[in-house]
Amino acid sequence: MQKIKTALLSYGMSGKVFHAPFLDLHPGFELLGSWERSKKLIQEDYPTVKSYPSIDALLADDVDLVIVNTPVGTHFEYAKKVLLAGKHAVVEKAFTSTVAQAEELASIAKEKGLKLAVFQNRRWDSDFKTVQQVIKDGVLGDLVEAEFHFDRYNPILSPKAHKETPNDGAGILKDLGPHLIDQAVCLFGSPKSVFGDIRCTRENSVVDDWIDLLLLYKDFRVRLKAGFFVREANPAYTIHGKKGSFLKPRGDVQEDELKVGKKPNLDSWGTELDGSEGLLHTEFDGKEICENVPTLQGNYFDYFDGIYEAIANNKPEPVTAEDGVKVMQIIEAAIASNREKKIIDLE
Template sequence: MEHRVLNVGLIGYGVAGQVFHAPSITAVPGLRLTKVVERHGNKASSRYPGVMSVPYVEDVLADPAIDLVIVATPNATHFDLARQAILAGKHVIVDKPFAVTFNETQELIKLAKQKQNVLSVYQNRRWDGDFLTVKRVAEADFLGKIVEYEAHYDRFVNYIRPSTWKEKEGPGSGILYDLGSHLIDQALVLFGLPETITADIRIQREHSAIEDSFELIMGYDHLKVTLKGGLLVREPGPRYTLHGTQGSFIKFGLDPQEEALKQGATPGASPAWGMESPETWGTLNADLNGLHFVGKIETIPGNYLAFYQNIYDVIVNGAEQMVDPEEAGNIIRIIEAAIDSQKRRMTIEMKRDCRE
């Protein structure tokens, strides 16, 4: 296997760039964060010696030494910046959501194939410890045939944040694009594409310019998937609930990696990285090999570094890509169907070509 360094340019140094991307890039062997586009200041170069803070996107795209470009900017800019980066001959990672429309995702995928560039989307929540555990429970057949799955991504923000672009109306705005992208991706990993979509998307906070609550029902044969998110949930319920013919699995609590990153921790630096305390381990109540079991399942440690480690191996060693852009495109297609469902107040049948 080849061992070489990939120079990385990061476009955007807001929350996504500061909290998620830069710490992970700098923690993965073989990746070298070289330039960061910041509109104001030089926070990146102050935190990471050797990194250059630059004011313009062109400072990254025109640099022949840059191999990989990360787009971590407001949602509405993802398509244009990713397109520019691909045309500049760079491998590209786009922060979720992939783009605003399904057609935009398909154009980017086609262009990346033409240029023979790696293209992926940062669906880091696949490596949340709680989701890794849910996936393992489902694959181990502890629950028998799963008939119902419910996942929540809730927060409590009972005020309007005027300083953030996330509170402004426009293409790609709202909680469904923001938090819903994660939940939809996880459901697709577990169950594949649904047959129907039914959505209830609302504005619950007074004076909010964006939708801040959603309930999305993805219909499958003999399976109901419910995905919910809201910004007025002060006392959260279970994050994951699974029911099957042999039992149930319930999981409370949030993966600790985001909070650790916000506190400035280096991902993977400690053996305890991504580990949950026993108080938040999920509860399994099921029939196992003729015995009725009720008890805790230790949460698998989360590992956001796995995404970037895979990207390095894809580019350098030709490894299989863990987050395929076609999968990320289907997330946007489902979001579009959900918006259509809300407007028409009806269940939307997913077209068969969505499965291809």
């Protein structure tokens, strides 16, 4: 099996939790190391890898793939540098700061014949995969509306300055928003229009921390919400069709287990706890059905397997740069909508 030599641009939470464990597990990747600016931590977890003193030193090494997992405001600069150096790239969300930047990166990758993917791991959450399957099965009939939530209760400002000071990547719209938007686009494609309501709700907050986005499709509507003042969570996914409804609480366990140092495996990893199943209430063959739906297994490993197939066997990326452009178009439309207090057409 071909080994894809891979390096990270940082080894903070995302590198330690979301990337390195899967790169280490997958037989098709070789983790070379990470660019580390001050704290030198990666060798504590992976003693044989390198700690690069600069991005130039990293790019000068025999690297095939670079994970751009730095703050959002740096994504465009670093991803462009990676691509121009002839390396494949995976860029975390939000993909870039603007649509123009996203389109430029996509163009460079295409011109150079490189793979460029967005890290939207939550397509492989157990809860979302289950929602995706229920919709695919058609048991709800023609869809009328859907509502996705990413709810938290956390009124305290983050100690990380780049998260709480105005900059190109700060705020919940570019933090949790890309997850919700990407999932909607993955299921339904791009909407015709967008309406956005964006607020600051925490004391002394100067960056957006509450969003309510309405995506307008031809025949149905999708509402996306996220905020920090939800002690009692709504269903993470609510889908209503002409035959029935499906409600699913957020239940994926992968992030929590990775944060406490658990290592992913391919058997039981990503299995939700009992009691977080979704509720299906619909009609089938003239009979009303109201039952819990078993949750599918989640596994972020499948994303990295998709990256491997893209690079080693020239398959499409699991989340393409074009997907990233679509998400950025919706984010920009939501910002314009909030500013102008009107619906913004995408077409």
